[in-house]
Amino acid sequence: MNKVKKETFTRSDIEESLRKEFTNLSNSDISKAVKTILNTILESVALDQKVEIRGFGTFSKKTIRPRKFTNPKTKEVSYLGETSTIHFKPSKALVKKVY
Numbered sequence: 001m002n003k004v005k006k007e008t009f010t011r012s013d014i015e016e017s018l019r020k021e022f023t024n025l026s027n028s029d030i031s032k033a034v035k036t037i038l039n040t041i042l043e044s045v046a047l048d049q050k051v052e053i054r055g056f057g058t059f060s061k062k063t064i065r066p067r068k069f070t071n072p073k074t075k076e077v078s079y080l081g082e083t084s085t086i087h088f089k090p091s092k093a094l095v096k097k098v099y
Contacts (some may be wrong), residue, residue: 061086
C-alpha cells in the first residue's frame with residue numbers, strides 16, 4: 001500500500017507563491033490580503049459556519065468529545081472538556097492536481 005506524502009503549507013508559502021504570480025502587487029498588499037482571507041475563514045468557522053471555496057475545498061468545525069487522560073509522571077487522572085478544531089476537506093479538483 002502506498003503511503004501518501006502529506007505536505008503542509010504555511011502563510012509565508014502562500015504569500016511567496018502569490019508574489020511570483022502577481023509581480024505587480026507589493027509584498028505588504030499580498031500579506032494583508034492573505035491575512036484578511038485566513039482570518040475571515042477562521043472567524044466564520046468559529047461561528048459554526050461552513051466555508052466552501054470552489055475548486056479548493058471546504059473548511060468546517062470539528063468537535064472533539066470530552067475525554068479523560070492520565071498524567072504519565074504523576075498518574076493523576078484529569079478530564080478534558082469538549083474541544084473544537086478546524087477541519088479541511090479538499091475538493092476533487094484539488095486532489096487531482098496534487099496527486
